Amino acid sequence: MNHETHEADLRALLAGIAGPDAATVDLDADLIEALGIDSLAGLRVLAAVEKRFGVRFPDERLGDFKTLRELLDFVGQGGKG
Amino acid sequence: MKIGLIAMSGVRVRTPELAELGITLPQFLNRGQVIASLPSLGLLTVAALTPEEHEVQYREIAELDGDAPLEAFDLVAISSFAAQIDEAYALADRYRAAGTPVVLGGLHVTLMPDEAAEHADAVVLNGAEGAWPRVVEDARAGSLAPRYEGLRRGVFEPEHYVRPRFDLLADRPYNRVTVQTSRGCPLNCEFCAASLRITDSLQQKPVELAIEEIKAATSQIDRPFLELADDNTFVNKRWARDFVRALAPLGVSWFTETDVSVADDDELLDALADSGCRQLLIGFESPDGNDLGAIDPHGFKAGRSSRYLEAIDKIQSRGITVNGCFILGLDGQTPDVFEHVRDFVDRSGLIEVQVTVQTPFPGTPLYARLAAAGRLLQERFWDRCTLFDVNFVPSDMTVEQLESGMRWLFTELYNEHEFVKRKRRYMEIVKQRMA
Numbered sequence: 001m002n003h004e005t006h007e008a009d010l011r012a013l014l015a016g017i018a019g020p021d022a023a024t025v026d027l028d029a030d031l032i033e034a035l036g037i038d039s040l041a042g043l044r045v046l047a048a049v050e051k052r053f054g055v056r057f058p059d060e061r062l063g064d065f066k067t068l069r070e071l072l073d074f075v076g077q078g079g080k081g
Numbered sequence: 082m083k084i085g086l087i088a089m090s091g092v093r094v095r096t097p098e099l100a101e102l103g104i105t106l107p108q109f110l111n112r113g114q115v116i117a118s119l120p121s122l123g124l125l126t127v128a129a130l131t132p133e134e135h136e137v138q139y140r141e142i143a144e145l146d147g148d149a150p151l152e153a154f155d156l157v158a159i160s161s162f163a164a165q166i167d168e169a170y171a172l173a174d175r176y177r178a179a180g181t182p183v184v185l186g187g188l189h190v191t192l193m194p195d196e197a198a199e200h201a202d203a204v205v206l207n208g209a210e211g212a213w214p215r216v217v218e219d220a221r222a223g224s225l226a227p228r229y230e231g232l233r234r235g236v237f238e239p240e241h242y243v244r245p246r247f248d249l250l251a252d253r254p255y256n257r258v259t260v261q262t263s264r265g266c267p268l269n270c271e272f273c274a275a276s277l278r279i280t281d282s283l284q285q286k287p288v289e290l291a292i293e294e295i296k297a298a299t300s301q302i303d304r305p306f307l308e309l310a311d312d313n314t315f316v317n318k319r320w321a322r323d324f325v326r327a328l329a330p331l332g333v334s335w336f337t338e339t340d341v342s343v344a345d346d347d348e349l350l351d352a353l354a355d356s357g358c359r360q361l362l363i364g365f366e367s368p369d370g371n372d373l374g375a376i377d378p379h380g381f382k383a384g385r386s387s388r389y390l391e392a393i394d395k396i397q398s399r400g401i402t403v404n405g406c407f408i409l410g411l412d413g414q415t416p417d418v419f420e421h422v423r424d425f426v427d428r429s430g431l432i433e434v435q436v437t438v439q440t441p442f443p444g445t446p447l448y449a450r451l452a453a454a455g456r457l458l459q460e461r462f463w464d465r466c467t468l469f470d471v472n473f474v475p476s477d478m479t480v481e482q483l484e485s486g487m488r489w490l491f492t493e494l495y496n497e498h499e500f501v502k503r504k505r506r507y508m509e510i511v512k513q514r515m516a
Contacts (some may be wrong), residue, residue, distance in 0.1 A: 013218050019304070036256065036304035038334060040402065044503055047511035063510075078173050 006053075006075050009071075010068060013048050017041055027069040055079025082221055083136045086128055088121035089161035089169050090141060096470050098488060103433060112406040122259045122310050123160045123187060123209065124260025125245035129211040139249040141195055142168065151179055156220045160187035163274070163442055163466040170200040177202065182225060184216055189463070191279050198227060207231040207279045208264070210241045232395045233279065236264065237286045258298040259310040262291045262324065266313040268340065269365075271376040271410070271450070274442030275312045284317055288324045292331075295452035306359075309337035318346050325349065329356040338362040341385050344392035354399035360433065362404040365389055368425035372413035376439075376451065393429045400514045402507060404433035409490070410483050411439055412476040419486040430505045434494050437468035438487060 007027075014022035018035040025034050032042050046065060050056055053075045057065060065071055088322075120141075120314065128137045138154070142165070145152070157176045161169035166189050173183040177200075186205035197204045203225045205212050214229035219225045235241055246474040247309045250258065265280035266273070286294075314337040315321040321343075328335070334357050341363050343349060353361075367373055370386025377383055393403050407422050426434050441448040449456050456474040465472050474485050493499070 004360065005298050011466045038256075038306050038359070041334065041506050043509050047508035048515065050508070059505050062501060062504050 003072065003076060007033065007068070010049070010051065010071055010075070013052055014045060014068070017044050017048065025068060027065050027072070030066050030068055032066070050076065053079070082155035082217070083138065083153070084131060084217070084475070085138050085140060085152060085157045086121075086124040087140045087142060087157060087159045087169075087172065088124050089159065089165035090119065090121065090143070094320070095191075096484065119257055119259055119308060120250055120255055120448065121160055121309075122245055122261055122394045125249060126243065127158055127160075127186075127213050128208045128249055129243040129244035130209055131217055132214065135217060137246070137292045139246075140319070142172070147171075148382065148442070151175060151181070154181055156182055156184065156217070158186065160185075161189060161461045162187065163189045165166060166197075166463050170197075173200040174343070180183060180407070182220055184220075186231075186311055188274060188276075188278060189443070192274070192401075192442070194228065203227055204277060205229045207233050208236050210236045210243070231279075233281045234284060234347070235446075236280075236284055237290065239410065242286075242290065244294055244297060247301045250298075250301045255302055256304070257306045257308055258302055260294050260298050260306045261287045261310045262293065262314055263311045263316070263508065267316060268381055269311065269378055271378065272439060272441070272447045273312070274440075274445050277312065277443065285317060285320060288320065288327055291324060292327045295328065295331060295333065299331070305333065307333045307335035309335065311337060313339055313345045315346075315349065318342075318349055322346075322352055324347050325352040325356045325358070331357075333357050334359050336360045338364075340381070341365065341389065341392050344388075344395045347395075350396060350399055350401075350498045353401055358401050360402045360404055362406060364408075366408045367411060367418075368421050372411050374412050376408070376411060376447070389425075390429050393431060397430065397432060397510060398513075400510055402432040404435055405431040406435045406437070407428065409436060409438050409487055410471065410473070412473045414475065415477045416482050416486055419490045419493075422490060426494060431508055434488055434505050436487070438471055438483065439473070440466055440468050440470075441473055442466055 011022050014031070018041060021035055025031065031037065031045065032039065035068060046057055049071055053056045055075060056079060057074070065074060124139060128139060131137050132261040154221055159169045159173055169185065173185060176183050179294065182202040184203045184205060185197045190204050191206045194204050194206055195287060195294060203216060204227070205216060206228065208231040212229040216225070216229055232241060235457045247258065261283050264276040265283040266277045267283055269277060295307060299307060336359055339361055343361065364374065366382055367386070370383045373383050393405065396403050405426065409418060422436065439452050441457065450472050458472050458480070462472045471483050474480060
């Protein structure tokens with residue numbers, strides 16, 4: 001899967017949790033602030049990414065994945081970012 | 082008339098060691114911030130009860146510059162909880178000194194009307210329904226009575242009900258809105274200083290009315306999170322099922338407070354899971370259930386405590402987090418209680434935890450009992466009614482043991498390691514439900 005496909009998949013996944021604004025949210029925007037989601041929704045995003053892409057975010061770094069680009073990079077590196 | 086409605090909000094712990102702890106513990110601070118960020122539903126209701134010919138302005142105390150000249154109003158109404166009441170009185174005194182009549186209302190004022198009357202031209206007891214239109218009329222005529230009694234029942238009947246003026250929240254920086262679906266609670270816990278003190282019995286809003294109100298409230302804010310401002314939303318399970326099913330199509334994320342009996346109703350739990358309910362706050366009070374005594378007059382919680390773990394699992398497995406609440410300093414609790422709570426939280430898998438100290442709010446049966454027993458540390462301590470400051474002598478430990486035990490428990494429960502554990506637990510539940 002290439003970077004563009006990952007991005008499209010991630011935006012679709014985000015839209016399911018945070019609404020249609022996910023389609024246009026900036027790659028470097030803080031997702032919680034930009035999409036106005038609560039902290040539990042933020043965790044649901046991470047859980048959905050793990051499930052969809054078969055990766056696992058390190059527990060001690062759960063707070064580090066704040067933007068679409070950070071999620072994309074982690075997924076793109078097969079969960080080794 | 083131009084009427085100013087001024088809301089007091091925010092939780093400020095007084096004990097320095099706890100305040101310092103609050104600054105460094107993420108979850109502890111978060112809850113205080115959330116409470117502080119909620120608008121005053123009571124004053125939005127007062128606004129709605131105000132005849133249209135009058136102009137109404139809604140203000141938060143934080144918006145007012147204490148050193149600046151007072152904003153000019155023809156009438157000022159202030160609502161406050163106990164912890165901020167002295168600030169409310171000081172503001173009322175300033176307005177009155179400037180010649181502006183002041184009306185005080187809310188829970189604390191209802192429970193302590195004589196004290197409040199020293200700082201007001203009039204006090205409103207109970208709900209504003211049935212009282213506020215008369216207050217406005219009398220204020221316009223320059224003949225305010227010293228005391229008005231609002232309704233204690235029938236507040237949601239068509240002749241008294243008004244929809245709160247949620248439009249006053251437009252363009253304000255709230256990300257949460259509150260809607261009330263009921264007032265009162267049949268459990269009648271001794272410590273409770275909430276809406277059961279301003280009602281004679283449980284007052285339930287019809288489902289259709291609650292849903293219309295939620296639509297109005299959530300339409301004012303971009304991507305709102307809804308908090309139901311009830312003390313026990315799901316007392317009536319049939320109403321609860323109808324309400325939750327009607328709420329689901331709105332697509333709102335929401336939170337409320339209820340009791341553990343919600344876990345007895347699988348149909349309701351399934352409906353909750355599909356409705357956008359993100360969290361239920363449940364007062365377990367004690368992990369053991371055998372030290373509840375007078376705070377649980379009907380034995381409701383004591384009788385269910387052996388099934389708490391099962392209940393938490395049933396709720397959380399549906400993707401709804403439980404914010405489990407515990408009270409420290411109950412009669413019969415010894416210094417062992419701190420470890421008991423820590424161990425229970427660990428075993429339970431609770432995703433959120435709220436630990437507070439037993440607080441004898443003025444006007445409650447708990448206050449009367451502790452005062453009669455000579456166990457209050459001061460006669461007047463309203464600014465310390467924060468739920469975190471100790472104001473009484475515990476029965477089976479010293480004040481110092483209670484304070485230091487509480488600090489120990491906070492550091493055990495609200496540290497980064499535990500925070501991450503709870504996050505991961507929630508993510509695994511979400512993933513299981515996606516399977």
